[in-house]
Amino acid sequence: MKEKNKDIGINDVLKEVRTYIHNEENIQIVEHAANYASEKHAGQFRRSGEPYLVHLINVAYILATLKCGPKTVAAGFLHDVIEDCGISRDELCEEFDEEIADIVEAVTKIGTLRFKGKDDPEYQAANHRKIFIAMAKDVRVILVKLCDRLHNMRTLQYQPEASQKRIAAETLDVYAPIAHRLGISAIKNELEDLCFYYLNREEYHHIASLVEAKKTERDAAVSHMISEITEMLNENHLQFRIFGRSKHLYSIYNKMIKKHKRFDQILDLLAIRIVTQSELNCYEILGYIHAKYKPIPGRLKDYIAMPKPNMYQSLHTTIIGDDGKIFEVQIRTEEMDSIAENGVAAHWRYKEGSNYNPKIEQKQIEEKLGWFKNFALYSEEESASESASEYMATLQHDVFEANVYVMTPMGRVIDLPSGATPIDFAYRVHTDVGHTCVGAVVNGVMVPLNTELHTGDVIEIKTRKGTEPSEDWLQFVKTNQARNKIRNFLQKKETEKRSELVDLGEKLLREELIKRGFDAKEYMDKKHLEAIYHDFQVGTYVDFMYGIAVKSINPTVVTEKLTRQKARVTDFEEQAISRITNRDISKKANTKTGIIVPGIESMRMSIAQCCLPVYGDEIKGFITKGEGVKVHRAMCPNIHSANARLIDVMWDAGDPTRTYDSEIVITARDRAFLVTDILTVISQFKAPIDKINADVNHELLISTLKLTVRVHDVEHLNTLIANIRKVESVVDVDRGFH
Numbered sequence: 001m002k003e004k005n006k007d008i009g010i011n012d013v014l015k016e017v018r019t020y021i022h023n024e025e026n027i028q029i030v031e032h033a034a035n036y037a038s039e040k041h042a043g044q045f046r047r048s049g050e051p052y053l054v055h056l057i058n059v060a061y062i063l064a065t066l067k068c069g070p071k072t073v074a075a076g077f078l079h080d081v082i083e084d085c086g087i088s089r090d091e092l093c094e095e096f097d098e099e100i101a102d103i104v105e106a107v108t109k110i111g112t113l114r115f116k117g118k119d120d121p122e123y124q125a126a127n128h129r130k131i132f133i134a135m136a137k138d139v140r141v142i143l144v145k146l147c148d149r150l151h152n153m154r155t156l157q158y159q160p161e162a163s164q165k166r167i168a169a170e171t172l173d174v175y176a177p178i179a180h181r182l183g184i185s186a187i188k189n190e191l192e193d194l195c196f197y198y199l200n201r202e203e204y205h206h207i208a209s210l211v212e213a214k215k216t217e218r219d220a221a222v223s224h225m226i227s228e229i230t231e232m233l234n235e236n237h238l239q240f241r242i243f244g245r246s247k248h249l250y251s252i253y254n255k256m257i258k259k260h261k262r263f264d265q266i267l268d269l270l271a272i273r274i275v276t277q278s279e280l281n282c283y284e285i286l287g288y289i290h291a292k293y294k295p296i297p298g299r300l301k302d303y304i305a306m307p308k309p310n311m312y313q314s315l316h317t318t319i320i321g322d323d324g325k326i327f328e329v330q331i332r333t334e335e336m337d338s339i340a341e342n343g344v345a346a347h348w349r350y351k352e353g354s355n356y357n358p359k360i361e362q363k364q365i366e367e368k369l370g371w372f373k374n375f376a377l378y379s380e381e382e383s384a385s386e387s388a389s390e391y392m393a394t395l396q397h398d399v400f401e402a403n404v405y406v407m408t409p410m411g412r413v414i415d416l417p418s419g420a421t422p423i424d425f426a427y428r429v430h431t432d433v434g435h436t437c438v439g440a441v442v443n444g445v446m447v448p449l450n451t452e453l454h455t456g457d458v459i460e461i462k463t464r465k466g467t468e469p470s471e472d473w474l475q476f477v478k479t480n481q482a483r484n485k486i487r488n489f490l491q492k493k494e495t496e497k498r499s500e501l502v503d504l505g506e507k508l509l510r511e512e513l514i515k516r517g518f519d520a521k522e523y524m525d526k527k528h529l530e531a532i533y534h535d536f537q538v539g540t541y542v543d544f545m546y547g548i549a550v551k552s553i554n555p556t557v558v559t560e561k562l563t564r565q566k567a568r569v570t571d572f573e574e575q576a577i578s579r580i581t582n583r584d585i586s587k588k589a590n591t592k593t594g595i596i597v598p599g600i601e602s603m604r605m606s607i608a609q610c611c612l613p614v615y616g617d618e619i620k621g622f623i624t625k626g627e628g629v630k631v632h633r634a635m636c637p638n639i640h641s642a643n644a645r646l647i648d649v650m651w652d653a654g655d656p657t658r659t660y661d662s663e664i665v666i667t668a669r670d671r672a673f674l675v676t677d678i679l680t681v682i683s684q685f686k687a688p689i690d691k692i693n694a695d696v697n698h699e700l701l702i703s704t705l706k707l708t709v710r711v712h713d714v715e716h717l718n719t720l721i722a723n724i725r726k727v728e729s730v731v732d733v734d735r736g737f738h
């Protein structure tokens with residue numbers, strides 16, 4: 001690699017500066033900085049063996065070619081004095097002024113970030129984030145840092161190989177994208193090719209040789225085309241410059257890799273640029289060219305009417321020449337051409353006599369470069385709250401890789417990654433606009449919120465106060481910014497809801513303990529609770545109380561475990577046993593059903609299948625023809641009109657081993673794990689299931705479950721029903737009738 005401007009001196013910088021700065025006081029500032037740096041860095045050398053001053057001269061020189069103001073060029077000379085000469089910020093303030101000192105200090109901070117933990121990706125991301133944040137505050141810091149990095153890249157051959165790779169990778173990750181976004185393509189292209197060379201030398205040489213191989217042929221084709229166009233435009237009395245241009249190697253490599261193209265399939269290898277006087281001339285020239293040569297459909301791009309977010313303006317078209325060769329033609333004005341090369345530096349190039357104010361300049365840049373505002377805001381506000389690699393991912397994806405340009409109704413251009421939706425747009429406008437978004441109008445038409453946006457769309461977001469972001473949005477948003485903001489909102493809400501439920505869980509458990517005569521304070525301490533977490537497969541207090549609140553953990557069972565006392569289900573058995581011991585032996589029981597018909601010793605009896613009475617229910621006997629007495633629940637609709645055939649029946653003293661079939665009908669809003677949760681409750685209450693039947697109404701999303709369970713008595717059954725009612729999304733539970 002040839003090193004550019006190898007032998008320049010302080011005078012070359014001053015000469016360059018004098019081409020656009022004429023005020024002697026301002027020239028003095030630059031000269032003073034040059035002499036100061038020369039004095040302070042005296043005796044220091046770079047790895048190349050050259051005096052350190054050579055680096056500073058080069059940095060200042062590149063800044064001067066970008067037509068930066070005197071203080072920025074001065075900062076170029078001074079950018080290493082704090083770090084390498086132990087000069088303090090205060091000393092710089094005294095010797096120069098606060099502005100220069102601030103720039104030098106910011107550049108120094110960026111420079112000193114890079115030495116520690118270089119192999120840890122998270123550390124690297126943190127490093128890169130700091131660089132971006134430091135640069136986002138003042139565009140002049142970026143310019144000095146970019147020129148510093150450019151000269152370091154030009155002299156990278158003197159570094160050991162490991163440093164070469166690291167510095168080149170960082171340059172490709174951080175500095176080339178920012179040069180691109182600031183529209184400084186001259187620096188961006190040179191940085192990219194240098195990085196390419198150091199990171200992938202083999203591919204670099206491969207592509208360089210491909211370019212070289214047919215160079216003569218291509219040059220001939222281009223000059224032939226240039227002379228044809230020149231003749232045509234001259235005939236029409238147009239003022240213009242025309243020249244061929246070559247693509248830089250890294251962009252060819254990228255096209256081959258990203259678009260899976262072979263070298264000979266790349267359409268813009270033969271490229272011509274026409275620079276003219278006015279916008280109108282641009283369109284006129286385009287008209288003549290299209291009249292003579294066939295354009296390739298879909299390749300005409302009007303970046304004059306729709307500038308890129310880095311302010312780039314030009315007309316692009318691709319045409320087929322006489323012998324079938326394909327040419328890319330760019331048409332633009334002189335002003336557009338200088339912005340295309342030097343971007344932000346060209347647009348805000350130093351103007352003598354104007355009252356320069358860096359704050360106003362920064363503001364203007366943020367207004368003109370929509371992304372820069374996002375970048376500055378994003379770097380300032382959000383960076384503290386997330387990990388460095390998230391910040392880098394967002395910056396990379398949302399800011400640097402944005403390629404869809406849409407507009408607000410007021411004409412503000414907003415750049416988004418491809419596939420972005422109105423929700424992404426809304427969050428880019430403002431967090432609150434995103435949170436309260438209820439609808440989107442794209443090009444005058446109301447569209448769904450997941451509609452993919454396209455370049456040129458005009459978008460209006462409808463908001464409504466009090467609405468909240470929906471979890472569904474996470475399925476389709478494309479920007480990390482929107483995703484993070486939605487997630488943060490939902491998480492915050494979830495945390496709030498969770499803490500309410502934890503309170504509820506505590507309350508339910510406390511009530512249950514008190515109801516059973518235990519001292520709630522004694523049992524609800526950390527030690528007691530932690531000892532039983534594993535019984536309920538939870539690991540934390542929050543999860544445990546949450547479980548009680550949402551009914552996945554039964555407070556009765558918890559009470560039982562906590563107090564090591566028998567609880568409800570076994571209570572029932574005890575009661576049943578005592579009923580047996582005290583039973584009135586004189587009354588004869590039908591051992592099968594437990595039902596007695598007073599005064600009648602033996603009578604065929606059976607339980608009615610329509611209402612399935614269980615022990616303890618109010619019952620009536622129905623005298624059938626030939627099947628003895630059927631025992632119904634007193635309220636069974638099937639026996640209401642049959643008074644004459646009803647007789648009184650009653651339960652015997654009971655038998656704890658006896659169980660009764662009962663049908664339970666559950667209505668619930670359908671959800672995942674509904675049946676599992678219900679079955680868990682039923683098994684907690686030790687009611688074996690004989691039959692289960694589930695039906696989902698897909699339109700209403702309502703599930704109806706019919707279960708046949710075996711219970712001991714009506715108290716057992718009622719407890720079971722009451723607890724199923726508490727299962728989430730259960731609407732109603734009742735006993736079945738047929």
Ligand code: MN
Nearest residue numbers: 055079080148
């Ligand atoms: Mn430096």
